[in-house]
Amino acid sequence: MNKLNPIEDNIIEKDQSQQTPAKLELNNHQINRLKSGQILNNKKISFKFNEEKLQGYEGDTLSSALLANNKILVGRSFKYHRPRGIFSAGTEEPNALLEIGKNEYQEPNVKATTIKLFEGLESRSQNHLGSLNFDLLAINDFLHPFLGAGFYYKTFMWPKSFWEKFYEPAIRRAAGLGSLSGMPDPSTYDKGFLHCDVLIVGGGPAGLSAALEAGRANLKVIIADDDFLFGGRLNSENFIIDDQISSEWSKKSVEELLNMSNVRIMPRTSIYGSFDHGIFGGLEIKYDNYKDQIGKPRQILWKIYTKFAIICTGSTERSIAFGNNDRPGIMLSGAIRSYVNRWSVSPGKNVVIFTNNDDGWRTAQDLKNKNINIKAIIDSRENINLKDKEIPIFKNTSIIDTSGRKQISSVTLSSGEVIKCDCLGVSGGWNPNVHLTCHQRGKPIWEKSINAFIPGKTPSNMLVAGTAAGLLQLGENLKSGHTKAQQVILSLGLKCSSYTPPKAENENATNSSFWHVGASRKRSWVDLQNDVTTKDIKISYEEGFRSVEHLKRYSTLGMATDQGKTSNILGLAVLAEYSGKSISDTGTTIFRPPYNPVPIGAFAGRSRGKEFKPVRLTPSHKEAENLSATFVEAGLWLRAQWYPLKGETHWRESVDREVIQTRKFVGICDVTTLGKIDIQGQDAAEFLDCVYTNGFSKLDVGKVRYGLMLREDGMVMDDGTTARFDLNHFVMTTTTANAVSVFRHLEFCRQCLYPNLDVHLISATEQWAQFAVAGPNSRKLLEKILDKEYDISNLNFPYMGCKKITVCNNIPARLFRISFSGELAYEIAVPSRYGNSMFKVLMDAGSEFNVVAYGTEALGVMRIEKGHAAGNELNGQTTAQNLGLEKMMSKKKDFVGNVLSRRSELNKESIVKLVGFKPVNKEIELKAGAHFISLGKEACTKNDEGWMSSVAFSPSLNHSIGLGFIKNGNNRIGEIVNAVDPLRKSNVEVEIVSPHFLDPEGDRLRE
Amino acid sequence: MVINHPLLGPRDSSEFVYLGDASLMNRPNWLDKDAGQKFYTYQYLRDNPHLEHKELWFHEQGDRSWLIVTRNTSTHEILKVELAKKFFDKGG
CATH class of the missing domain: 3.30.1360.120 (Probable tRNA modification gtpase trme; domain 1)
Known part of the structure; x- marks a missing residue:
């Protein structure tokens, strides 16, 4: 919890003196920073954006620091290369994706809204050809009539051969996000496991309220939040809780939790997935400064085992679709409030608010309190209970267009009026973050009173509290966290604390269902990250892609790094309108993990390079x-x-x-x-009779026998020798490759097939x-x-x-x-x-x-010289008969594979048999994998008679030799066939010989 | 997934190896008249039921016991876990 540590004065002074030329900063920097506010204004941090040196403060995110420096244009859109600015203040960010770090540290597609600012951070905008200000690929914007939904299925069809060589590479170059360095990542990642009574996901009002109660009742609690500062929206608002300003209440609550040894507080930990039986996946970011963490893990992937979980993931604001609603300077209204209240940054000086609910008004109020000029509140609703005498209010009005290429300069209202501005806050209502409640195929339910989906049926050990549950007002939000924690406490058979839930007023939260401005003639964006407009949704619908799942795949709505957090509900509301169905009937796409992107490096953890697997x-x-x-x-x-x-x-x-x-x-x-399995017990011999084709009961003590093991389907599983050291003690060897699977099979036989035998097994390979x-x-x-x-x-x-x-x-x-x-x-x-x-x-x-x-x-x-079968011959497709070992299959007893190995198809005269091969011309080298074709026949599948499985140069015979399977081979000794290898273009005449190239009688063994 | 091992308590599914339908325990008698047909059915024909399913799991990274796990194939809820050996003693 970086924010919670007191800052030592002497360090600050030292840092300041070292870091930045003071003059520069006064003239050019942080012109949007407000005079007072929550952010600790005394520790400065320098960073770079597109090679320009800038300054921010400890506690900034990269996005708040960029806004403080009036960096309104921060990127280009995916497809049309439209200028784009910071849109949100959290993990839902669709626009401000930057590349951070250089060379091996380069990391693409980082959301500026989630990066904690650190000294020396280097960031760059992505997806432009030329500079950010003059992107040559902005030409795509003029070509938009050809680049709509599914354009590549239609536009680039002819000539066919052009797709792979020309169109696709060109499109991939033009449309895309950041790039990888191509170098190995020098950072370390790790994995860990945690256990708790209750996991509280989210450190906002509901989460803190739940954690306080669960912690006070002495439960083993984990509370995780993806932000580096706990409090969630409490840091972005000026609410009052228990007579304190909300950010102060949250700070004090965290301090109380920090003092509880039974509570683990995990900031910067994104719970990305909910899995079966109370398991959650979390990604913890330990260090931001990519240069600082050599040797220590930068990120940790946690697997968290929980008895209960309380989902307090809050809610995400959605936009409204209207003409040119994607210009830099157009932001979510709640995000503007975050920047102003939490980071003391005003994204604009003349702000317009466009809203369909009461929340937009709160932004106007907070900005007004900071002396920021509110030019107008445009509210789509006719009946509003709110009033403001100082701000021009436009009821029953909407925005139909905006202007300003690199920053918004004006809005055009449905009434025709034009209002100049440099920032527009949009509020389309709040969507509960139901994702984690749906990862086990739970389906969210449409809740008309808040015009949003709320969690449906959840697993029995998962509870939901706060705005995630659709309780959008602070008072009931805090209370629900407390109540859900009490439910968990009682379920665990423990006693609740004597504390009452934290108290707060319920704020105004009237809302309406208003999704997009139909009167707009200009393109109206739904999904900013994927450049999907209302028109694309209409096209998809008209072309038959009518289920939300099809809409998503065809239009790309809701894909990529933000997974449509700001756009999905808006998109399906628009679809519902076109289809004439209700939103509830239209439904959502399936929610799948991860909620936030998880780097592959974190999944790999330490298992990379030489540590990929044990040696x-x-x-x-x-x-x-x-x-x-x-x-x-x-x-x-x-x-x-x-x-x-x-x-x-x-x-x-x-x-x-x-x-x-x-x-x-x-x-x-x-x-x-070679695998070694120690087998003991009164019935050890009988057990071996069951698993081997040949008998072992009569094997004398002090003797070894070769054994052949089949699968139940009659194919050879493994072979090896088994030694009898005592009447009831055998030692079996297996092939190296099958040591594990044979042991597993023997345990299966012992426990599941022959449980009445007195026999015990232990692996003694090591x-x-x-x-x-x-x-x-x-x-x-x-x-x-x-x-x-x-x-x-x-x-x-x-x-x-x-x-x-x-x-x-x-x-x-x-x-x-x-x-x-x-x-x-x-x-x-x-x-x-x-x-x-x-x-x-x-x-x-x-x-x-x-x-x-x-x-x-x-x-x-x-x-091979001796004709012993090994891995190449025991490939799971060969029988004892193929190997010429049919005499080892006892007829007097049962064994695994016995019945099915006797199927007629496996015992025909024409089956392949293991034999030896030598080249007619001894100079020629044989090739494993070659297929045998009778002389004079065409080399085709129809004439295929078998294959060469193993070859070697025999120094004893001084020529190449091979083992292989050929039809009826044991009756064809002396015949000459072709060994054909079309892949490597070889065709060798070979003679079929006995597989025993040396000492066929075995005299040497017995000397 | 977590499997509640009858002897060792709750264990992570990554410690186990899955085999399949527990009917694999009912190996036919090789001396039966229609043993060929019975073994064919035993080896190749499996039910793939919705909801309750008895299946075999091997605690390979643990005590090496074969378990009969009764699992709801729709919700993944694990309803019962028994040692295969004991299961057998009860006559299936």
Whole structure:
């Protein structure tokens, strides 16, 4: 709460001396600043607008400071490049969208009305070619007959080819908002979670009143407001609450709340969405000065869990549509009151008010009290109870046109009279901000007495108070906040405080339904941000876009950064008039989050760049780095891909060497990333029988078996080995990619399909570091590090054995005699904390046996040489039959996928089978993804017989080899077909061979 | 969304993984005469009811229990949350 801190005098003096040349400021600056008022007039802040150095005060928004400096023209409109000025004083602003910051700090489309002024702020106007004052694209304004609703569907149709290349880029250049820097955003964003009994959205009269009562009753309260100053409209009015001026009352209320430890006050926090079960999204702006916040989060995206919420989001004033109602200097009447009362800035010297309700009169009164000349009040109503003897009043009159290109200079009345002015305040009535009450598809209800929509049915834990509920008068507004807080307190079973609600008079608030001036011949704007006029709405209606949702999409009414906060209701009132329906029947478009724009950076939070997702390192990562490994991402894991030696310039050199050396001597590979699931219980074996196609009940203790797992639809889900360490204890391995999904599936089977089995599962992937030790020298190597009592001779520890052992003097380990490479091989697992040193020990111990470290590439080459299926083959579209593993499907028991895998279509003779492929011309490199076509046939989909799934250069065979699926493949060994890859324009003759390129009998495994 | 876990209390939906219709718990018997047809129905045919719907959620970032969540598909109101295992014990 910046505004609440007392300002230290010495700092102010220092700042002043440093910042601005005093002379300049006296002559040129802040000519619209009033002599007295709420704003703290003693701390000056310098900033820039379009490179011009200007001054404002602490407590200013960028818009109040611009107005103080008489910057009336601040931008150009979206489509027609019409001159536009500041229109509102809050988040509803459609016009004053500026670019702030430079280079990497550049931020487009910032609402000047919501930026808190800070020292050194640089701002620029947007959407003009040339200067703001002389915009070359203002030519669009003269072309307006061609640029109406849906113009690009009609005008730029011919020739067809021009749309993408010429029209669209040209339109995008001409119509638009600010631009991004194209550089990474240097600011930090964060996310947070909050919990409370009650969230009060909005710090205006109802919100403060509710927060005081809830706070006094000791509820855990969060009160949030998107403004940096709490009080809402109380800072913009001269109302009296409990015998104090409203802004003072709000300041004192906030001080009381600040002293309550159970209340969290969140200024500059926009509650942008209401979600299921009492969850709200909030965006908190921590720092405005983009240069100041390196290292600290600039914005925080909050997820707020609430038991109850009281929506006190207030209301937004709407405009009236009349001819040329978009000129700079034309503002919402309530906004003028805000600038005058809160910021001591008068947007004009000769002001006209155009209103259809009592509120416009209040602006005239407040301005008159500040000695600002009110030229006239134009009221569309005939019967008015208000009087003012000093101001010319025009009853039953409206404005039909205005003049003044860069600032309004006069208004023309329906009576023909012309009144000169430099500022026009328009009040078309107030719309309750019902948005948050509608985010769960709630529908607002038309309330005739205030000519506006009020919240309909809300979720049971959401209450609405104040003007958001349609209670437009201050007395009842304050009371409703108090009452709603009491309802929450009682619902939570607590006691209300003894305080009575704050007291205030109910102000005059008579209003009427008057939407647009039909007599105007000039274009009358409804949506200033998207340049939508009453005529566009008429055109849309006439062309058949009659539902509000269609109207929105066709005319762009209510889109973009303001989401039609000032224009939606006006637009649908105009539509209702054209259609002859009531506004209630016309309805609103669906309200969706966010209420205010939320930067993508805030949604990303800290999850950007390298922190986008977590990185999992293998236990031997450090040692692999020492060996200069090249790493590859495998899901979240970072795995060693190969280990280049000095002088090796191509990855193939390293990989070929690793393969050859492993097959000839011994190689070490970190295989920790494979999923490991520990399965225990009296029914563990029976459980495995249920989830694997093959049986595990009869597996001997101390043995490992390869298992195949299907989905219920009969497709292969995963494969891996499962070791039986004890009668009731198994350790399953899964593929790296499926570790998570297999575990989830097993838990589903355990809890939902077979809940009567006594079995328990736990993931042990992270707990055990595991290394493949492969190659003819692997046994000799392991014998060196195993503790003496363990005998792993072929006789005592044959192929597919497993046992618990100790290594390196009593370190517990698990040894499996399994092989993915096709060589005599083992996998050894140790607790993860020993992983890195285990890798080093294996490498050191292996040096006398010519050991080599190998990565995932060599692993892949060796498994293709051996014909093992992996991710490319287990792609979710292949069956056990496709893989040639049908013999693993037990007929004696049920298993997941059993019944549906037996569907006839999956078991036809013609299904594709996994086989090996080698090029007829051995020089040629095969390509994965190629499709097989019989010789002499045309390469087309009809003749497609299968596809190549994996290829590698085999250093053992010295030519390219591949695995793939081809129809009836197992019966076609020796046949030559074409492997066609139309995308990469290749067509290679290949011979169908056994998928086992090396040692097909598996003798090496059993040596 | 917040799911009121029967053992752990209210938890954010981001901790859960959604599977779908709770009828997936009623896996047919493979020895039934028309097992093929039954499994086909079990695997591929699901009701998509308006209002009350029993569905399976997995507390993956939590205690790894599978839950039967009864949810109003229109309002997202969660009417009941049970452990799948217990649900089974009661015979569905």
